[in-house]
Every structure is written in C-alpha cells, then in structure tokens.
Amino acid sequence: MIAVTGATGHLGKLAIDELLNKGNKANQIVGIVRNKGKAQDLVSKGIEVREADYGNTELLTKALQGVEKLLFISGSEVGQRVAQHTNILKAAQSAGVKFIAYTSILNADSSHLLLAKEHQLTEKMIKDSGIPYAFLRNGWYIENYTEQLAGALQNGAVVGSAGEGKFNPATRSDYAAAAATVITDKASGKSVYELGGDVMTMQEYAALVSKVSGKKIEYKNMPAGEYTKLLMSFGLPTQFAEALADSDVGISKGELFTKSPDLKNLIGRPLTTLESAIKKAL
DSSP states (O other): OEEEETTTSHHHHHHHHHHHHTTOOGGGEEEEESOGGGOHHHHHTTOEEEEOOTTOHHHHHHHTTTOSEEEEOOOSOTTTHHHHHHHHHHHHHHHTOOEEEEEEETTTTTOOOTTHHHHHHHHHHHHHHTOOEEEEEEOOBTHHHHTTHHHHHHHTEEEESOTTOOBOOBOHHHHHHHHHHHHHHOTTSOSEEEEOOSOBOHHHHHHHHHHHHSSOOEEEEOOHHHHHHHHHHTTOOHHHHHHHHHHHHHHHTTTTOOOOOHHHHHHOSOOOOHHHHHHHHO
8 A cells, every 4th residue: 555645745646646656556555634524526536535634643543554665755944844754653653654755856865945945854864774775856847937937927037046046946747757656666775866847057058948928937046045035925924935946046057957767767758848838837
C-alpha cells in the first residue's frame, strides 16, 4: 500500500492522479490529509482517506498502519517543518513503513538557500531512520510565477531578485509524475534524484509572457530587501517572504540550476514547456 502525505495539496493531488495513471489501484492508495472534508474528490476516486496532523505523532502512526511505501511531501509551513517532519518519521518507523520518497529541494546537499536548511535536516533524519529512501530534490515550480500572472499583466512587469541567473523550473504535474514513478517502482534504484526542467532566466520568462499574452512585460530586478518588503505587502509572513527573496538571490548564484536529466528520464515523456505552462495559466 502507498500513502501520500498532503494529499489535498497541489502536489499531493497530482501525485495521486499520476499513481492511478501508472496502474496503481485506488484501494491500494492512502491519502493522508488534515481535513477529510476537503478530500471528497479523492474519496470519489476510491482513495482511502485518513486524517492526521503533522503535529500529532499518534494520529500519524495510526494513519500509516499497513503502509509499505510513503510519498512524503514536505510540509508547507516554513520554520515548522523540522518538528513536523520528525513526527512523520517517528510515525513511519512505528508503523513499519518500508520505503520513503521525500520531496526535497534541488542540490540540497550543497545549497545555501534558507529554504534548504529544513530539507537538509530532514534528509539527515531520513538517512538516520534506517528506512530505505529516495530523495526527490525538486527544483523551482513554474507555478511560483504563472500563478502571479494577473499582477504581472496589470503592472506590465515581473519582479524579483534573480538577476540574470539561470535555473530549471518545472510544473507540479511533471514533479508529480516523477514522484509516482519512484514510489511505484523505485525507477533505477537511485536514492537521490536532482529534478529540474528546461533552463530559463527571468528575462526569458518575461519575454515569453509578452509573446503569449501580446502585452509588453519586463523583468524588474530588485535588491533582496526591497523584494522582501514587497512580498510582505502582499500579506506573506516575514519569514516566508525572506526565504523567497533569498531563493531569488540564490537563483542569481546558480543555486537552483542543474544539468541532471533525472526529471525527463523519470517521467518518460517530454517536459511541459514554459510556454505551454504560461498559456494554460492565462
């Protein structure tokens, strides 16, 4: 039996769809969620939904009973993930989980990004747990940008602190397909996958938005401090805003760039192009 944490989240829902597409039976998939009321679409597909909170080891242990393989999607609460992930790992050990695939961050072992710290600590905990594992080191998500297109079109600009840095974003659906492959058959048996899509710069992104939308869009680079304040003005918590701005600076330094073909090799089809992702978002 395969369990997916965060099963009602963006990536979790897509991962479950990909598991089904790969021939896994719905009654052999468990969706672990915080609120069953938000999981009716999973229930309608025949997925067993179990309620558990990342902060409650007892509930997590109960939710993982009978689970052999766990697709461990990292928590979304920056600053709280180490404690939450510790609870999940304790529960996995208690429940006898035999394999964990964890969604980490690209180049985690060498990354200096603020967002990487919790992933680095989680990877170490998984290694120390004694449970066989695979690290799915996801690069940046294209949706980090395409979900903000309304503002970019309104203001005629995309803003950030990435300079002219090259990086490899990919869609959630592509990362979900890779995760489903690894959790289903462990692919080539590797334990670490560096996952990234096609290379781009923010200038190239702005140019593509201009092309697809028919409206002139520029990329405006900002000092990290100013970008952090801008993100906070949109309602983002200070710690998260600082982490996002820091990640942009990291892009300018190549922190989210990879030459690895792992993502394309795992999904077994062409990657979703940036242009098609923009078209879909528009």
